[in-house]
Amino acid sequence: xxxxxxxxxxxxxxxxxxxxxxxxxxxxxxxxxxxxxxxxxxxxxxxxxxxxxxxxxxxxxxxxxxxxxxxxxxxxxxxxxxxxxxxxxxxxxxxxxxxxxxxxxxxxxxxxxxxxxxxxxxxxxxxxxxxxxxxxxxxxxxxxxxxxxxxxxxxxxxxxxxxxxxxxxxxxxxxxxxxxxxxxxxxxxxxxxxxxxxxxxxxxxxxxxxxxxxxxxxxxxxxxxxxxxxxxxxxxxxxxxxxxxxxxxxxxxxxxxxxxxxxxxxxxxxxxxxxxxxxxxxxxxxxxxxxxxxxxxxxxxxxxxxxxxxxxxxxxxxxxxxxxxxxxxxxxxxxxxxxxxxxxxxxxxxxxxxxxxxxxxxxxxxxxxxxxxxxxxxxxxxxxxxxxxxxxxxxxxxxxxxxxxxxxxxxxxxxxxxxxxxxxxxxxxxxxxxxxxxxxxxxxxxxxxxxxxxxxxxxxxxxxxxxxxxxxxxxxxxxxxxxxxxxxxxxxxxx
Amino acid sequence: xxxxxxxxxxxxxxxxxxxxxxxxxxxxxxxxxxxxxxxxxxxxxxxxxxxxxxxxxxxxxxxxxxxxxxxxxxxxxxxxxxxxxxxxxxxxxxxxxxxxxxxxxxxxxxxxxxxxxxxxxxxxxxxxxxxxxxxxxxxxxxxxxxxxxxxxxxxxxxxxxxxxxxxxxxxxxxxxxxxxxxxxxxxxxxxxxxxxxxxxxxxxxxxxxxxxxxxxxxxxxxxxxxxxxxxxxxxxxxxxxxxxxxxxxxxxxxxxxxxxxxxxxx
Numbered sequence: 001x002x003x004x005x006x007x008x009x010x011x012x013x014x015x016x017x018x019x020x021x022x023x024x025x026x027x028x029x030x031x032x033x034x035x036x037x038x039x040x041x042x043x044x045x046x047x048x049x050x051x052x053x054x055x056x057x058x059x060x061x062x063x064x065x066x067x068x069x070x071x072x073x074x075x076x077x078x079x080x081x082x083x084x085x086x087x088x089x090x091x092x093x094x095x096x097x098x099x100x101x102x103x104x105x106x107x108x109x110x111x112x113x114x115x116x117x118x119x120x121x122x123x124x125x126x127x128x129x130x131x132x133x134x135x136x137x138x139x140x141x142x143x144x145x146x147x148x149x150x151x152x153x154x155x156x157x158x159x160x161x162x163x164x165x166x167x168x169x170x171x172x173x174x175x176x177x178x179x180x181x182x183x184x185x186x187x188x189x190x191x192x193x194x195x196x197x198x199x200x201x202x203x204x205x206x207x208x209x210x211x212x213x214x215x216x217x218x219x220x221x222x223x224x225x226x227x228x229x230x231x232x233x234x235x236x237x238x239x240x241x242x243x244x245x246x247x248x249x250x251x252x253x254x255x256x257x258x259x260x261x262x263x264x265x266x267x268x269x270x271x272x273x274x275x276x277x278x279x280x281x282x283x284x285x286x287x288x289x290x291x292x293x294x295x296x297x298x299x300x301x302x303x304x305x306x307x308x309x310x311x312x313x314x315x316x317x318x319x320x321x322x323x324x325x326x327x328x329x330x331x332x333x334x335x336x337x338x339x340x341x342x343x344x345x346x347x348x349x350x351x352x353x354x355x356x357x358x359x360x361x362x363x364x365x366x367x368x369x370x371x372x373x374x375x376x377x378x379x380x381x382x383x384x385x386x387x388x389x390x391x392x393x394x395x396x397x398x399x400x401x402x403x404x405x406x407x408x409x410x411x412x413x414x415x416x417x418x419x420x421x422x423x424x425x426x427x428x429x430x431x432x433x434x435x436x437x438x439x440x441x442x443x444x445x446x447x448x449x450x451x452x453x454x455x456x457x458x459x460x461x462x463x464x465x466x467x468x469x470x471x472x473x474x475x476x477x478x479x480x481x482x483x484x485x486x487x488x489x490x491x492x493x494x495x
Numbered sequence: 496x497x498x499x500x501x502x503x504x505x506x507x508x509x510x511x512x513x514x515x516x517x518x519x520x521x522x523x524x525x526x527x528x529x530x531x532x533x534x535x536x537x538x539x540x541x542x543x544x545x546x547x548x549x550x551x552x553x554x555x556x557x558x559x560x561x562x563x564x565x566x567x568x569x570x571x572x573x574x575x576x577x578x579x580x581x582x583x584x585x586x587x588x589x590x591x592x593x594x595x596x597x598x599x600x601x602x603x604x605x606x607x608x609x610x611x612x613x614x615x616x617x618x619x620x621x622x623x624x625x626x627x628x629x630x631x632x633x634x635x636x637x638x639x640x641x642x643x644x645x646x647x648x649x650x651x652x653x654x655x656x657x658x659x660x661x662x663x664x665x666x667x668x669x670x671x672x673x674x675x676x677x678x679x680x681x682x683x684x685x686x687x688x689x690x691x692x693x694x695x696x697x698x699x700x701x702x703x704x705x706x707x708x709x710x711x712x713x714x715x716x717x718x719x720x721x722x723x724x725x726x727x728x729x730x731x732x733x734x735x736x737x738x739x740x741x742x743x744x745x746x747x748x749x750x751x752x753x754x755x756x757x758x759x760x761x
Contacts, residue, residue: 244745245745246725246745246746246747247741247742247743247744247745247746247747247748248747249726249747249748249749249750250747251583251586251587251749252586252587252589253586379754380754382731382732383731383752383753383754384731384752384754385731385732385733385735385750387735409754412754412755412756413756415756429735429739430738430739430742430743431735431736431738431739431742433742434738434739434741434742434748434750435731435738435750435752438731438749438750438751438752439752439754439755441749441752442752442753442754442755443755445586446755448755
């Protein structure tokens with residue numbers, strides 16, 4: 001009998017740096033196939049091809065023994081493939097029960113086709129109690145937290161008809177009881193004879209839900225084995241592959257006085273107890289999986305999220321930022337993770353994008369001194385090799401790497417002393433990475449301090465003096481440059 | 496490639512071989528034959544060589560006369576670039592290090608900056624570098640023996656190479672004269688190439704210094720691929736393809752970013 005799904009040497013070039021190469025695998029009906037690999041190894045990209053999000057350059061996808069060639073996600077959905085993504089897209093204006101049954105509303109009754117709100121809620125309530133899900137079916141979805149939304153999405157998949165379900169990191173940020181509920185859902189879906197792909201970063205989940213596990217590394221399959229043979233060391237070995245570790249230009253600097261001390265920091269349920277300190281001339285690396293709290297930590301330090309406990313001290317002074325402006329006044333800069341959305345003003349020119357955080361430097365007799373602004377931004381443009389590099393160019397016409405360098409220049413110009421960089425090199429070209437690494441050297445050699453938040457472990461090992469690993473809102477280890485290794489970091493992060 | 500540099504290469508080639516032909520020189524330097532002919536004409540006017548059909552030979556006593564060059568805008572820029580590179584190199588030197596500087600303009604700029612460090616032992620074949628270091632009270636200079644080359648005011652030859660082998664240094668700062676599209680390092684004379692090769696074998700860490708303006712040039716004598724060194728220092732203005740190329744070779748590329756104005760050294 002042919003397997004439910006078979007991938008035969010799929011290849012697809014996504015960009016000059018990233019391609020899926022010659023991927024083949026099989027998924028049987030009633031089987032859970034776990035996919036693991038570091039960020040950017042191609043797990044989600046591969047599943048996107050299965051779900052009709054783009055076509056492979058070469059190779060075949062066979063569903064139930066027949067070649068399929070989906071042109072879009074709705075097409076694959078019609079064939080019974082559900083791709084549950086990481087971002088829980090739900091209808092905020094509807095309640096929980098309506099969201100759960102949304103795709104089935106029309107099928108619940110033949111006639112008359114009307115929605116019975118109470119009936120719907122009751123059916124949902126009994127389903128939730130069977131699954132042990134402590135959510136009120138009548139509650140509006142907008143009142144739910146991230147992990148609860150993920151669970152609602154999983155239940156939505158649970159009640160739908162399907163042949164193949166893809167879960168993409170369904171337990172990101174979940175507590176143990178929440179994970180248990182999700183595992184129950186996955187197992188029940190599998191027991192109906194549905195094939196399940198399960199993308200995960202948490203290695204313990206391989207043994208809990210999986211039948212088979214495949215490991216991806218830089219767009220290639222490095223191993224595929226039954227879960228009972230999958231011990232942790234072996235998987236980590238397959239995940240790390242051969243890597244480039246010598247190419248990170250870090251200038252050794254001397255550590256100065258302590259500039260930042262964080263004690264017992266808490267923020268809602270995301271950060272539970274975070275303590276660390278940062279010194280002048282230091283690059284401190286922070287890593288962790290999605291949902292580990294690293295971005296929240298950055299936001300708390302920058303005043304864009306409010307901590308619910310603990311203390312932040314800057315140069316010995318206790319701070320309680322209510323707004324990023326207060327953090328900026330104390331010399332803190334944040335280069336956010338989502339450049340496009342949170343950092344770049346697409347329809348402003350380079351000069352304005354750079355000067356926006358340092359306007360007080362350009363105070364003239366009447367308004368801003370445009371000439372000085374032009375002069376100074378030109379200096380930064382050549383200092384960071386921003387190209388094409390005219391102060392009047394519109395930001396939207398620049399490449400990602402050059403946009404990111406403009407954002408870096410913005411914070412250099414504001415003369416901050418503590419630079420928090422959240423994934424500063426993600427998705428940018430190698431030349432821009434080189435410039436940003438060297439700009440970091442420039443900062444620390446002049447006595448500033450840098451917090452580098454990244455998922456790229458080679459980058460952290462190459463650039464940082466110390467690396468902290470966050471997992472579920474806590475710092476689980478603090479490794480000095482000499483002690484840190486890729487295996488140790490992955491081991492701690494996926495605990 | 497700057498005319499000045501081309502002319503230097505032609506000079507050193509002629510000094511070594513006594514004659515040259517236009518076609519092969521134009522291929523090696525990757526410039527047109529017309530350009531080579533123009534250079535030869537200039538050198539003939541200086542009395543350095545005699546042009547012949549399809550080539551030139553060294554004029555009698557031609558290489559004895561020193562020549563003067565005007566400082567052009569390009570030269571000024573190159574001098575600023577050298578200072579920037581020397582600054583980054585300085586940040587890599589710790590008090591008490593034993594280092595070697597091979598001859599060149601960046602090495603001289605670095606030697607001046609080394610006054611900020613103490614307890615250094617500096618090996619060099621560059622005479623001005625040795626004099627500079629010797630004048631610094633807490634640093635020690637060791638000048639490698641050999642035959643002086645008046646043009647580069649440095650010592651070369653088999654004696655220099657043999658002396659280098661007697662030492663072991665923490666860090667070798669080797670100044671290269673060109674880095675090609677294929678990321679091959681080149682220098683302008685055979686002796687220099689031989690010396691750097693020897694020096695590389697006697698160093699813990701190898702650091703290549705090269706101005707941005709010298710990328711995509713061939714300085715004629717091949718030293719080897721860039722993967723032979725662990726670090727390269729150049730200017731920020733170096734073309735992007737070299738940045739990504741060197742990154743892909745798993746070699747550390749340091750650029751002289753000097754953008755941050757906040758505070759001095761602390």
